[in-house]
Amino acid sequence: MALHSYHIFMFPFQWEHDRCRDKPFNERFDLNKVHVDNDSMWENLPVPKNDQYETELYNEKNFFYKFVHNVLYDTGKTGNPIIRHFERKETYNGELTFKIGVKAGKENIYNLKIKSIGIDLFSTGTGILIFYLENHLYNNIVDVKRINQFGRRVFPPYMVDGTGVAGTKTGELADYIAIDGLSGEPSRYFEDFNQFTALDIYKPARFIKSLIEDLDKTILPEPVVDDRMFTMCWFFDNETSELIKSDTSYEEYAISNDWHEYLYIDSNGSTCQNKKMQKKLLEDHTYARWQKEGTLYGITRYSFIAISNEGWFAQNVLLTHFRTMYVRMVELVLVQRASTLKFSSEVTMLSSLSDKDPQRLADNIGKFYQAYIRFVNQVYFREITAQEQGIELYEMLQISLHMKDQVKDLDEEIGELHNYAALLDDKRQNQNLSLLTKIGALFIAPSLIASYFGMNILQINGNNPVAFSQIWVFGSFIVLSGLILWLTKTPNKTIVNWLYALIALILLATFLLPFLLPLMIK
Numbered sequence: 001m002a003l004h005s006y007h008i009f010m011f012p013f014q015w016e017h018d019r020c021r022d023k024p025f026n027e028r029f030d031l032n033k034v035h036v037d038n039d040s041m042w043e044n045l046p047v048p049k050n051d052q053y054e055t056e057l058y059n060e061k062n063f064f065y066k067f068v069h070n071v072l073y074d075t076g077k078t079g080n081p082i083i084r085h086f087e088r089k090e091t092y093n094g095e096l097t098f099k100i101g102v103k104a105g106k107e108n109i110y111n112l113k114i115k116s117i118g119i120d121l122f123s124t125g126t127g128i129l130i131f132y133l134e135n136h137l138y139n140n141i142v143d144v145k146r147i148n149q150f151g152r153r154v155f156p157p158y159m160v161d162g163t164g165v166a167g168t169k170t171g172e173l174a175d176y177i178a179i180d181g182l183s184g185e186p187s188r189y190f191e192d193f194n195q196f197t198a199l200d201i202y203k204p205a206r207f208i209k210s211l212i213e214d215l216d217k218t219i220l221p222e223p224v225v226d227d228r229m230f231t232m233c234w235f236f237d238n239e240t241s242e243l244i245k246s247d248t249s250y251e252e253y254a255i256s257n258d259w260h261e262y263l264y265i266d267s268n269g270s271t272c273q274n275k276k277m278q279k280k281l282l283e284d285h286t287y288a289r290w291q292k293e294g295t296l297y298g299i300t301r302y303s304f305i306a307i308s309n310e311g312w313f314a315q316n317v318l319l320t321h322f323r324t325m326y327v328r329m330v331e332l333v334l335v336q337r338a339s340t341l342k343f344s345s346e347v348t349m350l351s352s353l354s355d356k357d358p359q360r361l362a363d364n365i366g367k368f369y370q371a372y373i374r375f376v377n378q379v380y381f382r383e384i385t386a387q388e389q390g391i392e393l394y395e396m397l398q399i400s401l402h403m404k405d406q407v408k409d410l411d412e413e414i415g416e417l418h419n420y421a422a423l424l425d426d427k428r429q430n431q432n433l434s435l436l437t438k439i440g441a442l443f444i445a446p447s448l449i450a451s452y453f454g455m456n457i458l459q460i461n462g463n464n465p466v467a468f469s470q471i472w473v474f475g476s477f478i479v480l481s482g483l484i485l486w487l488t489k490t491p492n493k494t495i496v497n498w499l500y501a502l503i504a505l506i507l508l509a510t511f512l513l514p515f516l517l518p519l520m521i522k
Contacts, residue, residue, distance in 0.1 A: 002310070004139040006319055007112065008232035008327060009152055011129040011208055012334045013221040014342050015121065024367040025346060029125040031084045034216050041183050042086045042119070042215045046076030049092060056324050063325045068384045071122070071335070072328050081123065082378055086215055088117040088182075096181040098133050100151045103175045105268060110147050111137060114179070119215055120331065124375055126338035127221070128331050129208060131229075132323060141262065144235050148303075149267035150174035152229040154205045156196050165193050171268070179207055184214070224338040225302075231265055232304045232330060234322050241294035241309035250291055255279045259286075263298040263305055287396060289389060299396045304330050326393065329384065333397045336380050340406045343372055347413045351420070369418050372410075380407055 020028045036042055048054040061069060074085035090096055096114035112133040121127045135147065153173055160167025169175050176192040188210040196203070202223050212221045243249040253259055257270040260278055263285060264271060272278040287297035295308040295318065306322060308314040350365055380403075384394055398404060 001136040002139075003134055003136055003315055004236060005135040005144045005147070006234045006323060007131075007133040007135060007147060007151065008323065009131040009133070010230040010232070010327075010330065010334060011154060011204070012224040012230065012338045013127050013129065013204070013212075014125055014224055014338060014345075015127050015212075015219045015221050016125055018218045018220055024364050025125075025371045026123075026367050029123050029371075031081050031121060031123055032078055034084060034121060035218070036086070036215060040214060041089045043089055044074070044076070045085055045087045046074040056320065060324050060328060063387060063390060064328070064385050065381075065383075068332075068381060071379050072332060074120075082374075083123075084121050086119045086121075088211075090182055091116045094181055096179065098131060098151070099176075099178040099180060100147060101175040101177075102146060102150050103169050104150070104171055104173075105146070108143070108146065110135075110143070110151070112147065112151075114181075117211070119212065120335075121219075122335055122339070122379075124335070124339040124371070124379060125342045126224070126335055127212075127219075128334060129211060130327070130331070139237075141235060141237065141240070141258070142267070144233065145262055145265070145267040148231050148233055148265045151177065152231050152265065152302075153177070153227055154208055154223060154229060155200070155203055155227050156193055157227040159196075159198065165196055169193075177205065177207060184210075224334075224341055228265075228302055230302060230304075230330065230334060232322070232327065234306045234308070234319055235262070236308060236310040236314060238309050240307055244291055244296050244307070245294045250288075254286055254288070254296075255282050259296075259298070262307070263303060264300060265303055285396070285400065287393065289392070297393070299393065299400050301400050304397070325390070329390065329394055330397065332379075332381075332384065333394070333401055333403065336398075336403055337401050337406065339375055339379060340403075340410050343375070343410055344413060347410075347417050351417060365417055365420070369414065372414050376407075376411075 016028050017033060020030075020033070036044065048057050057073075061073065064072060071082045074083050075081065091114060096117075098112040098114050100108075100110040100112070102108045102110070112135055115132040115134055116130075117132070118130045119127060120130070133151075135144070138144065138147070149172075151174070156165050156168045157172050158168060159165060165173065173193060176190065178186075178191070179189040180186070182189050187206075189207040191205040191207050193205070204221060204223055209221065212219055240253075243253050255275075255278065257278075260270045260272060260282055261267070263282070270278065272281060282298075285298055285300050287299065290296070293308075295306065295314070297306045298304075304326065306318075308318060346368060350361070350368060383391060385391060
């Protein structure tokens with residue numbers, strides 16, 4: 001059966017272990033703590049399961065610089081990995097279908113063959129859930145656009161007053177999305193969005209939540225961007241490919257509503273109603289290097305799409321590059337984007353914490369700063385390949401997702417937070433020195449008194465000689481220790497006032513002790 005289009009939906013999310021919420025940043029996202037049950041339908045796959053994927057992995061790795069491999073590929077080793085890669089077992093064992101029911105415009109049920117489902121978890125507290133889908137049934141660009149538009153939704157983008165989700169389904173939302181053929185209760189992989197209420201903010205669809213829960217129930221996912229998955233799509237169409245080849249017809253097609261709708265995932269007409277603006281957007285986000293071959297690429301914040309002829313080379317070579325090398329490229333930029341948002345959220349959280357325990361707060365900030373340095377050195381790269389087309393597409397992706405500005409702003413935020421941690425550490429050290437100074441000042445009076453009395457000996461019960469200076473110093477130490485502990489644990493006290501009162505108490509006790517001690521002995 002002919003392949004008409006290939007669709008890849010990528011769900012970037014933030015995650016953390018439910019049992020590690022109060023831990024420092026690096027402990028909360030330790031990939032070695034991800035627990036997959038022996039009977040789970042997910043498996044950790046650092047090494048491909050068949051010869052075809054093994055060959056494709058070899059070609060992928062040769063496409064990217066070697067220093068990028070640590071963030072793109074699971075090595076299978078413990079220690080401190082950046083990524084762990086998991087795949088769903090059923091995709092190798094049986095036929096799975098990704099179903100999209102649509103009511104908007106005209107009623108359809110789109111059935112796409114699932115080639116693979118994968119989850120990549122990263123030590124930055126982010127992850128990517130990826131669906132690889134083949135379309136063998138629908139050869140019309142209208143249907144391809146509808147598959148992209150409605151298949152990418154993970155929760156309702158809005159609700160209509162009076163009708164709620166039902167109103168949303170007449171425009172932007174699928175009637176339902178379901179995955180058929182997975183092990184387990186089918187209802188867990190079915191979402192009709194009818195249970196969503198105004199309180200379900202950023203709640204992912206049931207089928208997404210269930211898939212991640214199947215991997216590890218303690219992982220709490222949260223969408224990174226909004227209600228949409230990132231969409232990659234390759235459409236095979238000879239007629240459109242011929243239009244692209246011709247310079248005259250290309251100039252017209254490259255700024256047309258048809259290309260804009262496909263590129264920006266609009267199935268119900270172009271969302272840009274200004275020709276001048278639309279032309280600029282399309283010029284900025286279209287990659288026309290292979291125009292003469294009838295192949296056109298486009299990249300936006302939400303999509304990476306391509307269109308070509310239906311020939312063997314396009315379906316067996318170009319598509320392979322698209323679903324392997326370019327998927328890894330998109331995934332890397334999505335992880336960079338998700339990580340900057342995660343780090344920015346962490347900065348907000350840390351800066352709002354109380355500084356009553358400055359040492360602990362400074363330690364947490366220090367560990368967070370180490371995680372950020374690791375991100376800069378091992379996740380965020382300015383260049384990832386020596387291949388000319390790869391360099392150009394990667395740059396377009398980073399520009400489309402505003403990565404340079406995001407990282408620059410984040411660098412400033414974390415730099416300020418790191419300076420704040422340094423101030424907290426200096427403040428703690430100064431407080432310790434100040435306390436030691438005050439304690440030393442308190443012992444000046446006992447030392448003077450002891451030197452005044454000298455080593456005079458008192459007879460206790462006529463038998464046991466005790467040096468008065470020893471009694472005084474020991475007693476003063478006990479009293480001082482108790483009072484200092486009490487003062488430091490009691491809020492809203494002025495330490496200087498209490499110190500003055502304590503010195504006065506010590507002086508008074510000094511003069512009373514010689515008179516009280518004989519009475520106490522008797």
